[in-house]
Amino acid sequence: MSVKSTAARSSRGGAKRRGGAGRKPELVQLLTPEGERVEHSEYSIDLTPEELRGLYRDMVFTRRFDGEAVTLQRQGELGLWASLLGQEAAQIGSGRATRPDDYVFPTYREHGVAWTRGVDPLNLLGMFRGVNNGGWDPNLNNFHLYTIVIGSQALHATGYAMGVAKDGADSAVIAYFGDGASSQGDVAEAFTFAAVYNAPVVFFCQNNQWAISEPTERQTRVPIYQRAAGFGFPGVRVDGNDVLAVLAVTRAALEHARSGEGPMLVEAFTYRMGAHTTSDDATRYRLDEETEEWAAKDPIARLKAYLANEGLADETFFAEVEAESDALAKRVREGVRAMPNPEPMAIFDNIYADGHALVDEERAQFAAYQASFEGSEEGAAR
Amino acid sequence: MTSPKTMTIAKAINESLRTSLETDPKVLVMGEDVGKLGGVFRVTDGLQKDFGEERVIDTPLAESGIVGTAIGLALRGYRPVVEIQFDGFVFPAYDQIVTQLAKMHARALGKVKLPVVIRIPYGGGIGAVEHHSESPEALFAHVPGLKVVSPATPSDAYWMMRQATECDDPVIFFEPKRRYWDKGEVDTAAVPAPLHRARIAREGTDLTLAAYGPMVKTCLEAAAAAEEEGHSLEVLDLRSMSPIDFDTLQASVEKTRRLVVVHEAPVFLGTGAEVAARITERCFYHLEAPVLRVGGFHAPYPPARLEEDYLPNLDRVLDAVDRALAF
Numbered sequence: 001m002s003v004k005s006t007a008a009r010s011s012r013g014g015a016k017r018r019g020g021a022g023r024k025p026e027l028v029q030l031l032t033p034e035g036e037r038v039e040h041s042e043y044s045i046d047l048t049p050e051e052l053r054g055l056y057r058d059m060v061f062t063r064r065f066d067g068e069a070v071t072l073q074r075q076g077e078l079g080l081w082a083s084l085l086g087q088e089a090a091q092i093g094s095g096r097a098t099r100p101d102d103y104v105f106p107t108y109r110e111h112g113v114a115w116t117r118g119v120d121p122l123n124l125l126g127m128f129r130g131v132n133n134g135g136w137d138p139n140l141n142n143f144h145l146y147t148i149v150i151g152s153q154a155l156h157a158t159g160y161a162m163g164v165a166k167d168g169a170d171s172a173v174i175a176y177f178g179d180g181a182s183s184q185g186d187v188a189e190a191f192t193f194a195a196v197y198n199a200p201v202v203f204f205c206q207n208n209q210w211a212i213s214e215p216t217e218r219q220t221r222v223p224i225y226q227r228a229a230g231f232g233f234p235g236v237r238v239d240g241n242d243v244l245a246v247l248a249v250t251r252a253a254l255e256h257a258r259s260g261e262g263p264m265l266v267e268a269f270t271y272r273m274g275a276h277t278t279s280d281d282a283t284r285y286r287l288d289e290e291t292e293e294w295a296a297k298d299p300i301a302r303l304k305a306y307l308a309n310e311g312l313a314d315e316t317f318f319a320e321v322e323a324e325s326d327a328l329a330k331r332v333r334e335g336v337r338a339m340p341n342p343e344p345m346a347i348f349d350n351i352y353a354d355g356h357a358l359v360d361e362e363r364a365q366f367a368a369y370q371a372s373f374e375g376s377e378e379g380a381a382r
Numbered sequence: 383m384t385s386p387k388t389m390t391i392a393k394a395i396n397e398s399l400r401t402s403l404e405t406d407p408k409v410l411v412m413g414e415d416v417g418k419l420g421g422v423f424r425v426t427d428g429l430q431k432d433f434g435e436e437r438v439i440d441t442p443l444a445e446s447g448i449v450g451t452a453i454g455l456a457l458r459g460y461r462p463v464v465e466i467q468f469d470g471f472v473f474p475a476y477d478q479i480v481t482q483l484a485k486m487h488a489r490a491l492g493k494v495k496l497p498v499v500i501r502i503p504y505g506g507g508i509g510a511v512e513h514h515s516e517s518p519e520a521l522f523a524h525v526p527g528l529k530v531v532s533p534a535t536p537s538d539a540y541w542m543m544r545q546a547t548e549c550d551d552p553v554i555f556f557e558p559k560r561r562y563w564d565k566g567e568v569d570t571a572a573v574p575a576p577l578h579r580a581r582i583a584r585e586g587t588d589l590t591l592a593a594y595g596p597m598v599k600t601c602l603e604a605a606a607a608a609e610e611e612g613h614s615l616e617v618l619d620l621r622s623m624s625p626i627d628f629d630t631l632q633a634s635v636e637k638t639r640r641l642v643v644v645h646e647a648p649v650f651l652g653t654g655a656e657v658a659a660r661i662t663e664r665c666f667y668h669l670e671a672p673v674l675r676v677g678g679f680h681a682p683y684p685p686a687r688l689e690e691d692y693l694p695n696l697d698r699v700l701d702a703v704d705r706a707l708a709f
Binding site: 147149161163166167186189193349354 | 624
């Protein structure tokens with residue numbers, strides 16, 4: 001076969017791909033897809049029934065809220081939404097591993113982590129509705145703003161962690177990113193800085209198998225967690241759809257960072273059940289059978305099975321959680337619809353902390369321009 | 383009370399950083415080779431010895447990493463002053479500066495501050511190899527959220543660095559590297575002018591030369607030469623490219639009625655273009671001639687053997703002065 005014809009075949013791209021470098025990875029698992037508890041030689045967890053039910057509740061709420069956001073986008077209430085469907089365990093497990101004094105640096109898909117940090121889901125929707133570009137006080141919940149440029153936040157997390165170490169605090173920092181971001185220079189630089197300064201940061205990679213349309217094998221030839229070794233710190237791959245394993249591994253990684261051992265990389269092996277965003281069409285590049293395969297590993301279903309089989313929760317509980325999540329969705333729906341558009345003059349707000357003559361001048365000019373409509377026909381129509 | 387001391391621009395920045403490190407425990411100095419070596423220009427000489435490796439930090443050789451981690455440190459409450467070793471090496475960090483540093487205060491609705499100073503030795507005239515002689519200031523002045531300044535004298539180097547370090551916004555601090563060894567008086571007990579206020583470096587009546595950083599000296603030399611020919615030129619040191627002090631500039635041009643803007647950076651869409659547009663708008667009825675610009679060409683910075691031809695010098699400035707006066 002000539003080179004040319006190979007190129008032509010691949011560029012035609014008729015065949016859809018199966019995502020995921022390494023189909024049968026070594027990973028830490030404490031709860032099988034069937035809902036059976038298994039033990040792991042290095043990582044263990046012992047939760048009370050109430051804690052287990054709490055994780056279930058978190059995941060159901062997150063999924064319900066996420067689904068509501070997708071609907072709101074379809075109804076035109078949001079401009080865009082990046083769904084986390086399928087990644088609930090990776091986010092709830094890791095988020096619940098953090099302490100209040102820890103600091104979280106998310107991407108734009110960490111809705112479940114935000115929930116565990118106490119960020120009101122409505123706050124997350126502002127930027128997707130287009131009423132702000134961030135919209136919450138990061139220091140209120142130690143949850144930084146969503147970061148859209150891929151991988152940038154890994155460096156912010158590392159710098160923040162360097163500061164934590166300088167302060168002599170025993171907090172840890174966690175940086176979220178995805179399999180696509182693992183190709184970014186900023187992530188590699190973050191690994192380098194974190195390693196040489198021994199910064200207390202956990203790099204939490206949700207490998208959801210797809211960076212929009214590109215499978216993980218387009219990003220890496222080795223499992224992502226193995227990259228840590230080259231930088232001189234430990235890496236571990238965990239079943240990202242197993243909330244118990246994610247919680248156990250992330251707790252250990254954060255403890256590793258807190259105890260002065262430096263950074264650690266956690267690769268949560270999971271799957272993006274939805275499209276990249278509401279603007280994406282995943283049917284163009286991946287197979288339904290792959291999605292079905294991952295649906296059988298659903299993070300919520302497996303915990304539900306475990307809770308039911310072990311008699312840790314009954315139908316009343318599941319029904320309550322369902323009802324509460326509906327109430328949450330209702331609150332979100334109504335809250336988004338009531339979210340006002342910002343005033344035009346808000347364009348000039350908070351550009352500088354110490355002021356700037358040009359901003360002052362343009363603000364005054366724009367205010368005068370706006371005022372010129374007042375009382376006129378156009379003004380009345382505005 | 384200390385009396386004014388004579389020192390170089392490099393030493394003035396060093397003294398300024400020393401004062402900031404002494405007075406504010408949150409100030410950090412970061413960059414490649416800023417520690418034992420004292421930076422390739424020795425601007426941070428002795429600082430690590432006196433303030434330790436925890437505060438004067440040698441970083442890995444990765445500019446995006448330097449700025450990105452400085453952002454994180456600022457979010458933690460620190461005030462990092464980072465060095466980019468040369469102008470041409472800032473671009474790996476450009477993404478962090480433009481997409482993150484500049485916008486984060488606004489994105490957080492004002493709830494976080496980003497007091498990060500990025501020091502960049504810039505400009506040509508030192509016979510360097512490629513990427514060591516550039517003037518990218520307009521690329522930063524164009525970005526909302528950043529402040530951009532450049533001192534021309536040791537006194538300004540000292541005080542503007544002090545003010546930049548105390549500023550709660552990100553400041554890109556362009557240091558005129560070919561003037562690092564120029565000497566002047568620094569009064570560390572003085573009351574400095576505001577950071578973004580332009581300075582009349584020389585008074586005159588016939589035409590205003592506006593410049594900043596390394597070109598201020600060139601313009602002063604041009605004004606001295608013009609005086610011999612009977613022309614009185616005012617030299618205005620802008621000091622700040624974002625924001626630009628158009629009020630001081632306007633007052634000068636209303637007096638002299640002619641303006642020539644000089645910088646090393648390419649003229650096309652440069653600082654001079656903005657100055658020309660704004661001053662034309664503000665001083666339309668006062669101008670006797672169009673605002674003229676002297677600066678770099680739309681060409682890559684040339685090899686060192688050609689840089690004397692490329693850089694604005696006395697003759698090129700005076701040529702523009704003659705053309706403006708001929709209107």
